[in-house]
Amino acid sequence: MNTQITAIPKLYIGIDIHKRSWKVHCATDLFAGKSFSMSTDPNKLRVFVTKHFPDHEVSTAYEAGCCGYYAHRCFENYGWRSLVVNPADIHRKGKEKHTKTDKIDAQLIARELKDGRLESIIIPNKKREELRSLFRRRNDLVKDFRRIKSYIKMQLLYFGIKEPEEFDNDHWSHKYRKWLDDMVFEHPTAKATLDSRLRFFRFVDKELRDVSTQLRRYCKVHYQKDYMLLRSIPGIGGIVAGGILCELGDLRRFNNIKHLAGYVGLTPSVHQSGDTQRTMGMTPRSKRLLRSYFVEASWQAIRADPVMQAYYRKHQGKNVKRIIVKVARKLLSRTLAVIKTEVPYTIGVIE
Structure with missing residues (x-):
């Protein structure tokens, strides 16, 4: 009886990228893998994979950082699946939180990739x-x-x-x-x-x-169309509009305001245990620069738009910083609505 391998063997590569060298860990479905160091040349990794793991379906992952997306684009050109992940998304078990080396980092990335727990950040063109x-x-x-x-x-x-x-x-x-x-x-x-x-x-x-x-x-x-739509919103000037286009890209990719607010960082951190629930302030995971721009733009919005001004005054008497964050989230909501509907904002119109 003839037997044939019908499943394509898979190779998972976790990389800890640095300026002068990479620490690489290769694992497959059948063995835990091996770690080694190499120079910062994606083509050398391709040669290694071709020699030792022919006919494997290759997946790679590395943490977003100072080295950008050059390696990611090279891996995709080789026909590999490539992820660039937020370092905070790499799960660490008990003692792993207190032990950090390049080798361990590469092993953790490969393990999370193999288990299917990693999700790539959005890669801009x-x-x-x-x-x-x-x-x-x-x-x-x-x-x-x-x-x-x-x-x-x-x-x-x-x-x-x-x-x-x-x-x-x-x-x-x-x-x-x-x-x-x-x-x-x-x-x-x-x-x-x-x-x-x-x-x-x-x-x-x-x-x-x-x-x-x-x-x-x-x-x-x-980006004339989106730029002019953003400029129609009170509080959003040329620089803030440019920042939105640069840092967020096409806002149409966000499903709803909750998705966008979580990405920008205008959502509260909540801690609940039993019947006790506390709000811990704004989430530390955010596009901090853009979040600060929206907060600053909100001060201009409440001066220029009667509706935003009324919303601000409705909450007067509370903590000023919390109020302006509420206004910033409302401004963010309007920003998403203007881009998705492609209708310029009209001052004074109540949502």
Whole structure:
């Protein structure tokens, strides 16, 4: 009697990716597997698999991180199933929570992949991924801008220099900048320090303006329909609209507001035991940058939209931070509705 193997053998590869090397663990349905180190070249892994595991159906997984999606795209080009997973989704048993090495990490990823418990994050296409890099560059510049302003204020405070009352605010007018340029110190070294910081301030200021303009222009040209729909919502300006398009992609992929709010991080953390239930604040798992943008946009929305303002006032008397989070979730709901219906938002219309 002739016997034939009808099931396709499966290979599961867990990879702990680093800048200079990968720790790889290979497992199949029949054996627990082996671990080894290799250089950061996806093609070398393909050669290894072709040599030692021919005719296997290959699945790979690695944690999302600084190395991006290059390896993932290479694996998919080889015809493999590839997952890029959130590190928090890798389940660890008791003692595994207290023991961490690259080898163990690769073994855990392979085990979870083999057991079918892993789910990939959303992988953006190259066009949106590179646009996202511009948005994140802008946020790096925002941090630099705030930092250099703090350094300049710190120097004035350190030397006991009091600002005129008209300049004691966050807005740095041209008049205020001229006042800083004309400042005189007893010794030239302090003046040299301030001049250096002012040069850096002007450089960052110009870079921030240029990158912001490029971001808005690109989104308006290449994602015009969704960009203009988002801009119709009070509180959402060009930068916030660009951030939504960069970080969330096409909002139509979200089934409902609960799905979207969970992804952005505008959902409460709840702890229940028996008859006791506590709300632990907002979930720590989130798109933190985008969540902060929606919270900031909510302050503008309650000024521009009477309906949002009435919703805010209805909750007055409670914790202000909790109220604005409620408004942010409502703003997020409207954002999803506008994109899904493809109808611009009309100010003052009650949902």
